[in-house]
Amino acid sequence: MNLRSSVDIISEWDIVAARQLGRNEAKDVGFGTVDQARITTAISELARNIYLYAEKGNIEIKQISEGNLKGLLVIASDKGPGIADVRKAMEDGYTTSGGLGAGLPGVKRLMDDFKIETVVDEGTVITATKWMR
Amino acid sequence: MNLRSSVDIISEWDIVAARQLGRNEAKDVGFGTVDQARITTAISELARNIYLYAEKGNIEIKQISEGNLKGLLVIASDKGPGIADVRKAMEDGYTTSGGLGAGLPGVKRLMDDFKIETVVDEGTVITATKWMR
Amino acid sequence: MPQEFKKQYKEILEKYILRQTEHNLYEGQNISRQLIQKNISPEEVISIHKASLEEIMSDLPEEVWHSFDLLIEVMVRYGLALKEHQTLIQKQQNIKMEMELAANVQQTLLKTKVPNLVDLDIGMISVPAKEMNGDYTHFLHDSTHVGIAVADVIGKGIPAALCMSMIKYGMDSLDGAETNPVIVLDVINRIVEKSVSDSMFISMFYGKYDTSKSEFTYASAGHEPPLFYCSESSSFSELQAKGLLLGVIPNVKYEQHSIALKKGDFVVMMTDGVTECRSKEGFIEQQTIMDIIENVKDQCAQEMVEYVFHKLEELQDFEQRDDFTLVIFKKV
């Protein structure tokens, strides 16, 4: 397992660092190229959200297992403004970041499990897991 | 211009012949690889519709020009059952041939102009044009 | 799952690299259809392509394989957009079902029975542009009178349909088929004015046929004027009647007029969905509509309205832009 399992997101460069960490860990777990690219895209999107809307936050990555199942857990947390309308933020085609398939619904689709906890003016914690099939 | 500018559609092999004719003509007009593939896909879809629903019909291909504009005209005609509900046949996601983006709405998207004339129990004539940009 | 297609794809690729025939491309197209149906995303297709090529041409330089990895990275977002599409199609189908159910409910709620009379042949057709009808037709009937309301909410679809239910309950509160057109419009106008927001307007025509006098009395609230066909002179004229749209102000003075119907005469009531039909060349002329009607003037009223609908449907290339309602009262 990688020692450095977490990246603070402050500048745009940290998005790349978070992606690198995620890809290394995904490779280490044994994910194929396509799944590596998907996990990295999800991390990229989460890190970008922090960079754009919360200014400061953290991406943590953990290898996990359940029985014979191996997987990767991504935790994106920030002390930003929080999400006022979670229902709307999870709706397709309503991302401010623009473009098809982007935003949080995109992250949910790229991963297997997805959970969001958010309090307005306090921050947001998003937990997403990908299992190896 | 190609001498043989029309293909009768009776067996599945004729779909390939119609595609070949369309691709040759498209190449001859000067369309790039991507547009060649699009025109061929449209022809393929039209020929397949004849083969599946009308049993017998014809695909005609003509090079056309309007001022400086060059293009390709595809005419698919059959004496099949006709289309009872044109509105429905042109709706997305309601093709019997199944799959996303397929069917007549797909042909319309692949080409620039699209016209459909149909009489129940008499047959259908579909005219589609692609212009070179 | 993508692995089942790997073998098939590799075979096609192998053949195509050897000989670039249209037949091999056709096979590629067919496998593409299957891949989409099985929800194989585009980044997976690139990955299958890469793996196949690796097996066929294992001695290509390292750089080629790296190039595919970048392509996979780029395609991930296209795959996402496609998955979003599948969700949306599901949603769309649910909405479609809900709309169809709603259209059924509307039809049951607003159903009206075309009366059967000895001396008056009645034909009626009302076809919504979308699922739900924003045009409304309602008959009242007793032993000597037939009342007919034809209304159109400005707007289409669900909001219009909701408004329509209001007219129905207003009509139900009337005393009967004997009520005079100006009274009917006055009652409905007050209801509409009270219940509906300022931006919603309704046009309505109300006509009453009196069997004992063979007389047709009518009034209009900003509605499309009906056409009157005089059998004797073989000519059409418009039945004009001034009156404000329903729902604008509470007190409106409507005009009431009467005409006598002789054998072979008929009145054609309609909504603007009929007169504002558009072909590629622009609006269809009133003369064209009159010609179409005159063609079938000797058929029964129901055949007449259906013929006119199909003719106009054809003229506008099957693209119906507005709700279409046509009612014919023909003296026999």
Place this chain on the structure above:
Amino acid sequence: MPQEFKKQYKEILEKYILRQTEHNLYEGQNISRQLIQKNISPEEVISIHKASLEEIMSDLPEEVWHSFDLLIEVMVRYGLALKEHQTLIQKQQNIKMEMELAANVQQTLLKTKVPNLVDLDIGMISVPAKEMNGDYTHFLHDSTHVGIAVADVIGKGIPAALCMSMIKYGMDSLDGAETNPVIVLDVINRIVEKSVSDSMFISMFYGKYDTSKSEFTYASAGHEPPLFYCSESSSFSELQAKGLLLGVIPNVKYEQHSIALKKGDFVVMMTDGVTECRSKEGFIEQQTIMDIIENVKDQCAQEMVEYVFHKLEELQDFEQRDDFTLVIFKKV
């Protein structure tokens, strides 16, 4: 248009082939976002990739370039699916706008004013699960009586909303707030039975408060029983009343009951959207709802209903499955 991206893409590809850094992949991801925004289809992306690679590695064997042509052929259908998606998104947005307009029309049509009384504090909240409300609340009011109807169409959305308008016009035809609950239910039942198809049912509770006697009289047509809070004993009980759903058969005998309201007593009327709230652990117990209400029993009725709604919204993780209506009559 794809040509503007060709140069950018080639640069990224060139760098990535040289050094496989995460930074280069990140740039690939960013250009991917732009490509999608500019409607560049996936087959065009492959074509850009091929052209770039041809420039970078011109000496690759012919077979590699052929392989890309097959990939382009396969991708054309993916491009079509994506274009279909764009159409669908547009359609979806139009429907959304139409629904919002319809919800507005519905609110205007069905608006009801909460009466103001000296001895009775009234609170009311009604929140639809989708755009349109299939729950309905209507107040009647004169100098000594307040009538309250709470109804729920089996079903949600547009079909339910259309049915609701029927109840409204039925209520409008009643004589006034003095009418007895069993009479009200009988009138509405006949209207519903006549107008609605067999598969549509409506549950309805009707209560009447008589100021002169401080008495609450009620009847129910298969509706969720209200809760009665007795201030003296600090306890809740259900107000039971048997009666068939509206619209099943034309002649139904409804039960009518009365209770006296003393200071601090209150009646909680609701639809099943309140009682059938589900959290992750299953249905929320009636006891939980009672506890929530009792917590705020000393606040004004409007504060009470709003508090209960927000508490239950939280308990079900903000996923509202049914229309939610809550009315409180509190004797002060």
